[in-house]
Amino acid sequence: MSIIAFIPVRGGSKSIPHKNIKSFCGKPLVFWTLGALQDMDKVDEVVVATDCDEIEDTILQFNFSKVRIYRRLPQNATDTASTESVMLEYIKKSSLTKDDYFILVQATSPFTQKADIEGGLNLLLESQYDSVLSTVRFKRFLWNNDGTPFNYDFKNRPRRQDFDGKLMENGAFYINTVGNIIDSTNRLSGKVGIYEMPDYTAVEIDELEDWSAAEDIMRRHILKRDAIQTHNIKLFLTDVDGVLTDAGMYYSENGDELKKFNTRDGMGIRLLKENGIKTGIITSENTKIVENRAKKLNVDYLYQGKISGGKLDAAKDICKKESITLQEVAYIGDDLNCFDLLSNVGLAACPSDAVDKVKGIPNIKILNKRGGEGVVREFIDNWILA
Incomplete structure (x- = not known):
């Protein structure tokens, strides 16, 4: 049984050109998630699926011993191609077995730490869950289009500290077995376990406006902590x-x-x-x-x-x-x-x-x-x- 991490990174991002290798707090954006996975003892291999020579060259310069480059097919690197399409493409061409574990990690979630992925993996390995995804607790009062409250009673408005809120996917990682992914053609399947991450990890970098705010979050919550250490x-x-x-x-x-x-x-x-x-x-x-x-x-x-x-x-x-x-x-x-x-x-x-x-x-x-x-x-x- 092997544990494989998989990071899909395209070169054709329209909102932020070459965002996966754009400098983020002094390092290419993809470096942060790759570094977390490189440091994980349980991860056997980290596969980066890309269609771009410049992205490949940048990643190879990190000299991470676990990282391998996979050149994805052009049809699975378009704006409309799903992440599942490139996952299934790689699984089909690889020598993975159905019992191997597959960790999908997003390069646009640089706040993801080694401890987070380890926590999600341990939740899957030590429980009866079939797959696991990362979330954040979203404490906002939501409404329906018809003017009715979605997740609270406005006549008995709770204090925020007493409000449980809702869990929201933050897109950081998803963990499943290769066999389940093949059978369901989906990153998640069966009984899904929830791994909760800090609320600041809800930020994903999809638009240029997200960049400065995300760097500020990185400095305050990750780099400042590392500096203290x-x-x-x-x-x-x-x-x-x-x-x-x-x-x-x-x-x-x-x-x-x-x-x-x-x-x-x-x-x-x-x-x-x-x-x-x-x-x-x-x-x-x-x-x-x-x-x-x-x-x-x-x-x-x-x-x-x-x-x-x-x-x-x-x-x-x-x-x-x-x-x-x-x-x-x-x-x-x-x-x-x-x-x-x-x-x-x-x-x-x-x-x-x-x-x-x-x-x-x-x-x-x-x-x-x-x-x-x-x-x-x-x-x-x-x-x-x-």
């Missing part, structure tokens, strides 16, 4: 080549080695220091250039060259001096010599062009920018000082 960061460390620089090797006519740094990263480190967070550079190279840059940035610690025990031991040494733990450290690196340290700190990140092994570290933040393009500032702004 990482707010105990007391030390920021960074690699140099491939992070503060583009990893290029530049030489003058006299043979002098040159490195290109990004001034925005420097401002980010300054902001950290203003917020009481210690800073440091750990690099395997040993150059005067880096020493000068460290002085310019006024970092608290600089470890260069071959370090006994590698970068992880260097970080532990700093933690000992600061009387903190590795869980209070944020580190950004890009290559194999950063792997051990990235795997042990409380908050880890890497540039978008980091090596695949680094990108595969559980819970690492894969940033949008490449090394040398201001990726350190992106990490600082979006995750440490969010």
Whole structure:
């Protein structure tokens, strides 16, 4: 028995062109649901059904190990094609069995968290339900066209806190078995279980007017919570080549080695220091250039060259001096010599062009920018000082 997640994303959206890969709070919209599914231990594979080369290229750059691209047929990627049509198309062409579980997830619901999908899946696995859908509790007083109340007695108007309201689909996810989907040709069938999500998840991004409001909700309810969870960061460390620089090797006519740094990263480190967070550079190279840059940035610690025990031991040494733990450290690196340290700190990140092994570290933040393009500032702004 396998558990497959399925995300249909078309390239032909009319209301918001290419909305599934349009930047939403600093990342392509589809990234948020893919990230939640990638982190789920029970999900074996995440299938993205698309008809668009640009969407495919964007998703592949995330380097999520569970994600696979399925190129949907043109007739099932039109404005009038149903989601069920592409689900059934994929099921027919795949090697899934009728006992496999199928999770339909919408990319336009970026507020969906790993815990939400896990909750819905557990509800199905541990109950007598045949399928499960996500909902929100809608506490509004509704009326019929004929002037009669639909869901309350206006002569005995309840207080909102005493009003049960009604459950409304929020479109975040639907879970069923492959066999049930084939038999019913529908995402839901049989006895349906209800998984209730927070009311703010009712917002779906279908029109351009929804975008700013949805980003505000994301910042207040999701990113702010993540920032609070990482707010105990007391030390920021960074690699140099491939992070503060583009990893290029530049030489003058006299043979002098040159490195290109990004001034925005420097401002980010300054902001950290203003917020009481210690800073440091750990690099395997040993150059005067880096020493000068460290002085310019006024970092608290600089470890260069071959370090006994590698970068992880260097970080532990700093933690000992600061009387903190590795869980209070944020580190950004890009290559194999950063792997051990990235795997042990409380908050880890890497540039978008980091090596695949680094990108595969559980819970690492894969940033949008490449090394040398201001990726350190992106990490600082979006995750440490969010």
